[in-house]
Amino acid sequence: MPDLRQGSGNDAANDAAHQGLAPENSPAARQAAHQADIALAILALSRPLDNTSRLLSISALVLLVLHPGGPAAWAALALSIVFGVAECGFALRCAFDVPIFTSWARRWHQGSPPQDDLAAFDLALADSGLGTKASAAPRPLAQRIAGVRRLVKNQVRCLALQLAAWVATLALLFIS
Numbered sequence: 001m002p003d004l005r006q007g008s009g010n011d012a013a014n015d016a017a018h019q020g021l022a023p024e025n026s027p028a029a030r031q032a033a034h035q036a037d038i039a040l041a042i043l044a045l046s047r048p049l050d051n052t053s054r055l056l057s058i059s060a061l062v063l064l065v066l067h068p069g070g071p072a073a074w075a076a077l078a079l080s081i082v083f084g085v086a087e088c089g090f091a092l093r094c095a096f097d098v099p100i101f102t103s104w105a106r107r108w109h110q111g112s113p114p115q116d117d118l119a120a121f122d123l124a125l126a127d128s129g130l131g132t133k134a135s136a137a138p139r140p141l142a143q144r145i146a147g148v149r150r151l152v153k154n155q156v157r158c159l160a161l162q163l164a165a166w167v168a169t170l171a172l173l174f175i176s
Helices: 027-044 046-066 071-109 114-128 141-175
Strands: none
Touching: 027 046, 027 071, 027 114, 027 141, 046 071, 046 141, 071 114, 071 141, 114 141
């Protein structure tokens, strides 16, 4: 059966998307796709940080229950757990961002216009109650990637403070 979509070279039926070919990838879409890939690489750091923090938090809970240390050691262990909970919050936020940036990177590598996706995403966030009312212009990708960097930096800070609380706990246990 002949393809009935054939016609002049200017109609939508003959464009690359309808023929199963990859659309032309604009420089802006390529750049945005690579920026999304970089954000994904940054987000990939979140999981090992979270695993380490969870191990420290579980160990602190076990030590808190099993070791009859003094109030200072208990306070340090409790502080370690508090920083572990805060780190977990940042890790959950990073986990939320991974599929979003994955989808964007895939779509933008295929040539989808980044501004359309960003605007649609902001609208969806606002409609779901997870974001503020969408403005006329979508939030720039650079701001979103800066947010990813802040999330991971905060996660590192929480883990560092959790480790410091552990060091303080060990020092207090060996002193007493």
